[in-house]
Amino acid sequence: MKYQSLRILVTGGAGFVGSHLCRRLLAEGHDVICVDNLFTGRKENIRDLLNNPKFEFIRHDVTFPLYLEVDRIYNLACPASPPHYQHDPIHTLKTSVLGTMNMLGLAKRTGARILQASTSEVYGDPEQHPQSESYWGHVNPVGIRSCYDEGKRCAETLFFDYQRQHGIEIRVVRIFNTYGPNMHPNDGRVVSNFIVQALTNQNLTVYGEGSQTRSFQYVDDLVEGMIRMMDNTQGFSGPVNLGNPGEFTIRALAEKILAILPESRSRLVFEPLPADDPRQRRPDIALAGRHLDWAPEISLDQGLGKTIDYFRKIVLHQDQQ
Numbered sequence: 524m525k526y527q528s529l530r531i532l533v534t535g536g537a538g539f540v541g542s543h544l545c546r547r548l549l550a551e552g553h554d555v556i557c558v559d560n561l562f563t564g565r566k567e568n569i570r571d572l573l574n575n576p577k578f579e580f581i582r583h584d585v586t587f588p589l590y591l592e593v594d595r596i597y598n599l600a601c602p603a604s605p606p607h608y609q610h611d612p613i614h615t616l617k618t619s620v621l622g623t624m625n626m627l628g629l630a631k632r633t634g635a636r637i638l639q640a641s642t643s644e645v646y647g648d649p650e651q652h653p654q655s656e657s658y659w660g661h662v663n664p665v666g667i668r669s670c671y672d673e674g675k676r677c678a679e680t681l682f683f684d685y686q687r688q689h690g691i692e693i694r695v696v697r698i699f700n701t702y703g704p705n706m707h708p709n710d711g712r713v714v715s716n717f718i719v720q721a722l723t724n725q726n727l728t729v730y731g732e733g734s735q736t737r738s739f740q741y742v743d744d745l746v747e748g749m750i751r752m753m754d755n756t757q758g759f760s761g762p763v764n765l766g767n768p769g770e771f772t773i774r775a776l777a778e779k780i781l782a783i784l785p786e787s788r789s790r791l792v793f794e795p796l797p798a799d800d801p802r803q804r805r806p807d808i809a810l811a812g813r814h815l816d817w818a819p820e821i822s823l824d825q826g827l828g829k830t831i832d833y834f835r836k837i838v839l840h841q842d843q844q
Contacts, residue, residue, distance in 0.1 A: 530554045530592065532635075534585050534626060535599035537564030539705045540640070540698075543742050544597060544749065545569060549577055556591060560584040563602045568705045585622035586614070589629060595753060596637040598626045601675070603642070605668065605797070606711035612670035619674025620681070627685045630692075638694040638753045639682050641762060644672045645697060648801045655807040656697070656762050667798055679762060686760065694752050694759075699766025699806045703742030703826060704833035713773060714739065717780045718831055721787040722838045731796035733774025736803045740767035741826035744819035751815040759814045766806035767819040783827060 531548055535541040536557030541564065548555050549572065557569060557580045572578045583589055585600045601618045602608040608615040623639065630637040646654045647662030662672045685691040702714035710716075720727045748765040771779075777791055811817045 528552050528554065529594040530556070532556045532558060532591060532593040532596045532629075533599060534558045534597070534622070535564060535601065535640075537561060537566060537569050537580070538599065538603075539568070539703070539707065539710070540701060540742060540745060541597075541599045542568035542705050543703070543746050544599070545572060545578065547746050547750065549575060553577070555579070556581060556593065558583050558585065558589065559600070563607050563707065565707065584618075585625055586617045588625050591629065591633075593629070593633055593635050596626055596630055596635050597640070597749065597753070598623060598637060598678075599640040601640075601671070603671075603712075605671075606709075608671040609667055612667075615670040616674045619671070619678045623678040623681050627681060627691060631685065631689050636692040636694065636753065637682075638696065638749065639678055640749070641679050641695055641697045642671070642675045643697055643699040643764070643766065643804055643806065644668070645676045645679065646801075646804075647672060649803065652803055653768065653805040653807045654764070656764060656810055683760075692758075693761075694755075695761035695763070696749055696752050696765050697762050697806075698745060699764065699804065700737045700739050701742055701745050701766075702739055703830050705742075706830070706833075708834065708837055713737065713776065714827075714830065715834070717777050718827075718834045719838070721780050721784045721789045722831070722834055724788040726790050726792040727777045727781070729774055729777055729791050729793050730800065731773075732793065733777065733791070734772055735796075735800065736770045736772050736805065737776070738767050738770050738805045739776070739823055739826070740765070740819050741821040741829070744821055748811060748815065748817045748819075751817050755815060757814065763811050763814065764806040764808050765811060765817070766808060767823075768805055768808055769823060770803075770805040771823065779823070780827065780831075783824075783831060
């Protein structure tokens with residue numbers, strides 16, 4: 524498929540998902556501007572792109588205005604793991620709300636199409652299972668996760684209000700649990716936690732009884748879905764779920780990682796469940812199939828193998844220092 528070369532801004536472009544998205548957009552021949560304040564993003568994720576003449580990196584916090592000329596905007600900027608977004612919850616909210624307003628303002632001025640990376644966390648601890656886009660969610664507005672949950676919910680509100688009031692061309696995706704290379708080793712998300720613990724022979728920390736469920740999608744599947752959503756010409760704004768409907772308990776995930784790494788001396792240990800931790804999470808992706816002809820293709824076993832290879836290199840490098 525041939526793509527028209529565009530000037531594309533990716534906020535949060537040095538982060539886990541953003542770096543994969545930048546790489547894919549460059550491969551399609553676009554000019555990519557990566558904006559990141561490097562709070563959770565890392566230069567290492569984009570180091571191989573810095574000499575590419577079609578790639579530009581700007582260190583900037585999106586809570587402050589940004590003046591550029593662009594054709595499209597992917598708004599990914601925001602810490603996405605509980606330890607990171609709870610570290611400075613007020614700034615997390617500012618990133619979701621003020622950062623979104625600044626990017627929507629840029630889209631309004633330039634006429635750019637803009638995509639918001641929202642999250643399955645807008646569903647909170649869901650009372651509907653699986654979660655479809657028509658479900659309004661079950662979120663604690665004053666809990667320790669609400670800086671992220673409510674920030675992302677407000678960002679969606681802003682997107683649709685800008686569309687209704689100013690005619691901005693918007694796209695909104697709700698991202699379910701995603702994993703893969705370029706995750707931060709200290710990310711705090713369950714896949715990276717378990718893999719690093721297993722590779723370093725630490726016990727795998729399972730919260731509660733490990734009976735809570737999640738659905739894990741490999742990052743390449745997510746990037747494909749995001750690009751299809753941005754490129755769709757039918758004017759489909761979303762929101763649309765992007766996730767893998769394969770559902771696993773946290774305990775089953777831990778046991779699967781230990782089975783892939785039989786040399787690990789790690790065992791499972793159980794800790795109290797964190798406050799407001801969702802009991803179950805699985806996307807209904809019928810809408811993505813209908814509008815985007817999209818479905819995830821990479822199995823959990825395939826994706827974990829690639830992710831373990833990535834983290835094995837990091838652990839080996841740390842051991843050699």
